[in-house]
Amino acid sequence: MLPFKSLILIDKSSTTPVFLQLSDQLGQLIRKGMLTPGQRLPGSRQLGELLTLNRQTIVAAYDEGMAQGWLESRSGSGTYVAAHVPEVKPQPLVLEGRDGISQGYAISNKQPGYAFESINFLNRPVLTNQAGLRLDDGFPDIRLAPMDELSRAYRSYFRWGNPQKHFGYGDTKGNRLLREQLSIHLNETRGLRTTPDNLLITRGSIMGLHLTCQVLLRLGDVVVTGETNWAGATMNIQKAGALVLTVPIDQHGMDMDALEILCQKQRSVARPIRMVFVNPHHHYPTTVTLRADRRVRLLQLSEQYGFVVLEDDYDYDFHYLSRPILPLASADQHGMVVYVGSLTKSVAPAFRIGYVVAPTAVIDELARLRRIIDRQGDPMLEFAIGQLLKTGDLKRHFRKALRTYHARRDHFCELVSTELSDIIQFNKPDGGMAVWALFDPSIDMELMAQRADQEGLSLSNGIAHNPPGQRLNGTRLGFASSTEDELEQSVAVLKKVLKIRS
The missing domain is CATH 1.10.10.10 (Winged helix-like DNA-binding domain superfamily/Winged helix DNA-binding domain)
Structure with a gap:
């Protein structure tokens, strides 16, 4: 027995x-x-x-x-x-090792019994909100999120309307109220000309980028990005089977002369450019804004050479000049721009609300693909955000957060200029939540980040931003998620760490 x-x-x-x-x-x-x-x-x-x-x-x-x-x-x-159960040969409790010594045996739960391909370019650190002091990638301060207003909106979801409608399957494109209110918001603030049918609600902008790449790109297509680029976008382009080519980024954004030369070259070898990925408002990671004449020329090149412009506008709501520059999508006369944005950075990372704006034929196809990945989004969250847009609570939050982040940007830039000007070079960004900082070439970025972590300060070593074969010695220093006092402490730690020579 x-x-x-x-x-x-x-x-x-x-x-x-x-x-x-x-x-x-x-x-x-x-x-x-x-x-x-x-x-x-x-x-x-x-x-x-x-x-x-x-x-x-x-x-x-x-x-x-x-x-x-x-x-x-x-x-x-x-x-x-049961007699019909197939006989299974039990695994031995011990195995004899090569040296003849019995070793304990446990079935591994790490590797499967079948082969599969591991894609190296998908290896990317997962960024999280760190406790303690941080100069992060440019995250919002979740302490500013309109939690009370969101709570009221959630409660109203349970009280109002037909429960069968609220808790059953919804529209794959997203909650109708949110699409209606977001369409109005985008038209008023960004100069777009959308209807709710031009919008697909996604779980963050990364999902919108993924769906767009899967629908619009095919194996062997050519996509152009900046030499420095957001890894999340690059990986989605590569996963769709496209070839990534790059052009330089300078103080005015993507180099349009280089892009035109590349367009001509690719046309001559019968491999025309299919898509150009840009962050014209604040390029990632450098935060520079694409100059107005280059915006016009990019749209002209798009029409001339027939490529899609995939515009990622991840932090449009936070611009500190009198008026932000309107998106490329606002000037698109020929349906060449797919516009991707997010409310995640505007509210809090946990609230996964992104969107894609495109002609209805594209949105319909994106929705069909989205359906086999994620039947629908979060109806309760989408309704709640739609309510906050409708009541004006979210716009009031934007204004409050904008004032706060503006003050933090100014304070942080003053601190860095005063305390670290001999080690760090930077330009005060016109908007966004981070400063692009270039460190003295003598600084070992990995060692610096390790030492900062030991002192209780979390920041990126910036290596992920290096183009192949280049060493920028730069990183993004996020200021928005920290109070002015926390920023002072962070700069003090960074100063202490940087004065230590390896």
């Missing part, structure tokens, strides 16, 4: 009924080959005494096992492992 008392462990504090725990564990013993086809199990009274369980619990567990097909009852004889 198997040592059932050792092999079966019952947790009476668990919410799972005891008879189901027992039935499941008997099934596991059968699947592992420790109980074999046709093997007789102990009687209910005997097993109950072994496990200190009520006999009726054992009977219920056996009944469940029979219902699942693992066990069978033989009249007048007892309960057996």
Whole structure:
């Protein structure tokens, strides 16, 4: 007889009924080959005494096992492992190592028993909101998020309307209220000319970029980005099978002369450019704004050479001059621009609301693809954000956050200029939530980030921003998520770390 008392462990504090725990564990013993086809199990009274369980619990567990097909009852004889269960050779409890010494054996849960391709370019650190001091990638301060207003909007979702409509399946394109209100907001603030049917609501801008690349790109297509670029966009372009070519980024954004030369070259070899990816408002990671004449020329080149402009406008709501420059999409007369944005940085990263703006034919196709990935978004969150746009609460939050981040930008830039000007070069950004900082070439960025972490300050070493074969020695220093006092402490730590020479 198997040592059932050792092999079966019952947790009476668990919410799972005891008879189901027992039935499941008997099934596991059968699947592992420790109980074999046709093997007789102990009687209910005997097993109950072994496990200190009520006999009726054992009977219920056996009944469940029979219902699942693992066990069978033989009249007048007892309960057996079903004869039709295939025989499994049990794994040995110990294996003999190469040196002849017995080693403990455990089935690995790390590697599968089948082959699959691991894509190296998808290896990218996951950025999270760190506790303590931080100069992050440019995250919002979640302490400013309009939580009370969101709570009221959530409660109204439960109180109003038809529950069947609220809690059933919704539109794959997103909640209608949010699309209506967001369309109005984008038209008023960005000069777009949209209807709700021109919008697809996504779980953050990264989902919008993924869907767009999958729909518009094919294996072997050519896509142009800046030499420095957001890794999330580059990876999605590569995952769609496209070839990525780059052009320089200077103090005025993407070099349009270089882009035109590349367009001519690719046309001559019969591999025309299919798409150009840009952040014209604030280029990532350098934060520079694409100059007005270059914006016009980019749209002209798009019409001339027939490529899609994929415009990522990740932080449009936070611009510190009198009026931000309107998106490329606002001047698009020929339907060449796909505009991707997000409310994530405007509210809080946990609220995954992004959007794609494009001609309705493209939106319809994006929605069809989205349906096989994610049937729909979060109806409650989308309704709540739609309500905040409708009531004006979200716009008031934008204004409040803008004032706060503006003050923090000014304070942080003054601190860096005063305390670290001999080590860090930067231009005060016109908007956004981070400063692009170039460090003295003598600074080891990896070592600096490690030492800062030891001192309680989290920041990126910037290596991910280096183009192939280049060492920029720069990184993004986010200021928006920290108070002015926290920024002062962060700069003090950074100053201390940078004065240490390796």
